[in-house]
Amino acid sequence: MSALPPASVAQPVRLRTRPRRSLVVSFGLVAAIVVVGVIALGTGAIYVAPLDVVRTLFGNGSRITNYAVLDLRLPRVLIALMVGAALGMSGAVFQSLSRNPLGSPDIIGFNYGAATGGLLVILVFGGSPGTVSAGALVGGLATALLVYVLAWQRGVLGMRLVLTGIGISAILQAVNFYLIVNAGVADVARATVWLTGSLNNLGWTQLWPTSIALVVLVPALLFGVRWLEMLAMGDEVARGLGVPVEGARVYLLVSGTAACAVATAAAGPIAFVALVAPQLAKRLTRSYGARLLPAAWMGAFLVLAADFATQRIGGALPVGVATGALGGVYLAWLLWRKS
16 A cells, blocks of 8 residues: 655645636637727728728728828727736736735725826926826835735735725825815816826827837736746745745736836726726636736727727717726626625
């Protein structure tokens, strides 16, 4: 009779992953993004048929279609995709770190920290769009650091991180309201549109800084996926598998916050995408742990579809109005399911 292995010997752990289903879901979401993107590029005051949109994108358009598709609409569509992807990946990181479906930047205050940084630049310093982006990035990272320090108690537990973030977000909302109430009328109008989350009046100038930042951040986030999978099983198990738990958590916290702050800097704090996109992606893939790429595609699709819907319904209506309505319905359903 063979002896049983000693309890101290670590046994291999198999994660319940469904790579084939995740790949199928990702291809489906990319196909949906392409369809909605082509329709969005062709719809507006100057209508362009879908086939003409495709021809224009491949360099065979006319003077009018080049102006309508490439100059007017393509930057907005690309920014919508990048902002949505960044929010989806950021939400997936924080929900996995906190092991809580409510652990998204919207709920735990990092969006509000980025909003406070942007508002300070707009209302106090009267900064340009570039400095507003820098202020949002600094505000988001400072908020993440503050939440992490306050949530620390021989490590950071998921529920403690969520509850600390909710408290900090309430304080930051009060600070934001104070800044708006004490500002001039012109600055308040500009700040209100930015706070709602809007893609209006964005062009190639705003596209390049966002794309450069994501070229750095997306590989950094994908590099940390292996740690996320192990941290989801608990700190002791992760340590047994050789993960530097607190170092990995800080790395993921900083990179996830930076992705959220970059999205906020580009288009303002677009509500609930970081909460909803990872959850929908996880339900479609039926997989355990963080699925960053499906969450990114889902976030990109949600922001693009919401922006297209607001343009058709309300003209210059900010995209944050549509995502806020969608997220509110989803949050109510999620709370009802978890009750």
